[in-house]
Amino acid sequence: MAILDRFRLSGRVAVVTGGAGPLLGSSITAALAEAGATVVTASRSLERNQQFAEALQARGHDAHAMQVDIASVRSIDQLHRQVLQRFGRIDVLVNNAVARSGHAGGFLDQTPDRLAAVAAGDFQGLFRICQRFIADMAQQRRGSIINIASIYGVVANDPTIYSGTGMVQPPSYNFVKAGMINFTRYLATYYGRHGVRANCISPGGYREDQPRAFVERYESRVPLGRMLGHDDIQGAVVFLASDASSYVTGLNLFVDGGWTCL
Numbered sequence: 671m672a673i674l675d676r677f678r679l680s681g682r683v684a685v686v687t688g689g690a691g692p693l694l695g696s697s698i699t700a701a702l703a704e705a706g707a708t709v710v711t712a713s714r715s716l717e718r719n720q721q722f723a724e725a726l727q728a729r730g731h732d733a734h735a736m737q738v739d740i741a742s743v744r745s746i747d748q749l750h751r752q753v754l755q756r757f758g759r760i761d762v763l764v765n766n767a768v769a770r771s772g773h774a775g776g777f778l779d780q781t782p783d784r785l786a787a788v789a790a791g792d793f794q795g796l797f798r799i800c801q802r803f804i805a806d807m808a809q810q811r812r813g814s815i816i817n818i819a820s821i822y823g824v825v826a827n828d829p830t831i832y833s834g835t836g837m838v839q840p841p842s843y844n845f846v847k848a849g850m851i852n853f854t855r856y857l858a859t860y861y862g863r864h865g866v867r868a869n870c871i872s873p874g875g876y877r878e879d880q881p882r883a884f885v886e887r888y889e890s891r892v893p894l895g896r897m898l899g900h901d902d903i904q905g906a907v908v909f910l911a912s913d914a915s916s917y918v919t920g921l922n923l924f925v926d927g928g929w930t931c932l
């Protein structure tokens with residue numbers, strides 16, 4: 671097959687959690703749709719996902735909206751049933767949603783309630799959604815799981831870039847992202863012989879409305895000299911979702927402008 675054709679996702683069904691999110695989620699879903707996949711974007715707000723799916727449909731893509739709360743096993747099971755009933759298969763699962771509400775406060779402020787939210791979404795929820803969909807992928811003997819981790823699953827935060835900005839970095843985030851990366855390697859080794867590949871993407875910091883002092887410090891440290899932009903993750907997602915990466919599994923692909931080189 672011609673090399674560019676190996677990146678095409680026509681006939682594949684892809685599910686993205688948090689797939690209508692304004693930062694990485696919508697970029698990931700749009701990339702998969704543009705590469706030809708039938709995409710399902712799912713998060714707690716059905717309305718937001720419907721609006722985004724309609725916007726993709728208006729651009730000629732095959733996009734659908736569903737609801738899921740990754741902190742609820744019942745909700746994940748329901749999403750799984752709906753996807754299988756509607757499409758009869760699953761080829762790509764992108765675990766993009768993160769239990770944001772739990773990741774708040776510094777170490778001494780991480781209350782049991784916040785940690786429970788993290789445990790339900792980023793631990794139990796991640797396990798459950800992978801358990802459900804990997805069984806179908808193994809039966810099909812084809813599938814690609816992409817877990818969206820972070821540079822902070824590999825390296826620690828540099829407190830000096832946050833100093834005086836009011837930005838607080840909770841250690842629970844580092845904890846779950848590091849776990850996600852090695853959990854992904856487990857999936858890769860146990861399911862490779864079933865035709866399922868599992869990889870992570872670890873993005874660097876996305877440029878949004880952070881305080882100027884933080885942005886300046888971040889950008890002066892990162893080798894490519896700028897924070898992550900909206901489209902920067904798209905090539906990595908399509909690569910890992912498609913046959914272009916047919917011999918790639920267990921990888922943690924950094925999309926971080928070189929942050930982790932230092």
Ligand SMILES: NC(=O)c1ccc[n+]([C@@H]2O[C@H](COP(=O)([O-])OP(=O)(O)OC[C@H]3O[C@@H](n4cnc5c(N)ncnc54)[C@H](OP(=O)(O)O)[C@@H]3O)[C@@H](O)[C@H]2O)c1
Binds near residue numbers: 876
């Ligand atoms: N932004 C960054 O700088 C950055 C850097 C490195 C890694 N990452 C990683 O990239 C991923 C996306 O983060 P993002 O910041 O770019 O956000 P995003 O993709 O723009 O939005 C995330 C979406 O997740 C959904 N979500 C939150 N809790 C959920 C739950 N319990 N169940 C289902 N969906 C839920 C939210 O939608 P609803 O409110 O509708 O549920 C939200 O729109 C995360 O895994 C994050 O850790 C982000």
